[in-house]
Amino acid sequence: MFSNGCEYGIRALTIIGRASKEDRKVGIKEICRLAKTPESFTAKIMQNLVRRGILDSQKGPAGGFYISKDLDSITLYDIVEAIDGTGVFVSCGLGLAHCDASRPCPLHDKFASVRQELKAMCKSNTLNDLLSGLHDQVYKR
Amino acid sequence: MFSNGCEYGIRALTIIGRASKEDRKVGIKEICRLAKTPESFTAKIMQNLVRRGILDSQKGPAGGFYISKDLDSITLYDIVEAIDGTGVFVSCGLGLAHCDASRPCPLHDKFASVRQELKAMCKSNTLNDLLSGLHDQVYKR
């Protein structure tokens, strides 16, 4: 459904979000240790999210990643869009470039409603919502 | 959502299914011309589906692909499973190997219901159902 990078990104953001609630910055090593994600790859994803304004970072000692925005203002949709784009929310189930209500593929209506529910779910869940489901050992292997 | 190969496979099957209703076999060239899919790649997918018993084929002149099963007995789920496997129907939204109701990831419940709707949709739609939405120029570019 989502790319590996996107899954890693979401997991990492929950770790950072939790720390941010305690006004703590988190280094990439700690993020990846807790999120169980590959370090260099995750770092690259984080940098992309910083550029897109979802995340903040500070270099140097006592630096790390943190979130300055309201955790309720960052939706799952925002995160997925930033990493994977909107394809999963809008593309035709049969991969057609020109599939819409006026020229529907055989799957159009049925697929559209699934996509719609996915989209609604992602729009209605914020990073803060995810934190309530994040107990200490969630990402244990 | 589905792989390219899976999308091609579904499109190709609608072409073959329609022909099978008229007791016609279809060659790979005609299938790909109508389904707008790449020929060699589609052929490979068809061969996989033949091996898995979803599709039948006959070599030689006047040969081609056809479906001998009841078109109502082949669900979208069967097709997706044959080509992409069951991953999309069962995997954790955050990519965790051990995510379930007893040890849920922060997204588990919300994601499970989307996945569930996708699964239900795929199980309840048969190849025959798709044919009613297939008018002549559906896969026109």
Added chain:
DNA sequence: AGAATAAAAGACCTTTTAGTCTTATATTTG
């Protein structure tokens, strides 16, 4: 039987995704 036709098989190539590693840059602290 021989020629033509069509799928089967599998080697091969290309592109994208996934992931690593090295070097540079910024920040803090002593």
Added chain:
DNA sequence: CAAATATAAGACTAAAAGGTCTTTTATTCT
């Protein structure tokens, strides 16, 4: 200012997905 620390940037490598091409095998038709 120097040393240490941490992110930024980007070149690089590996693996998977996507796709092509050639050869073989089965079937039909003359």
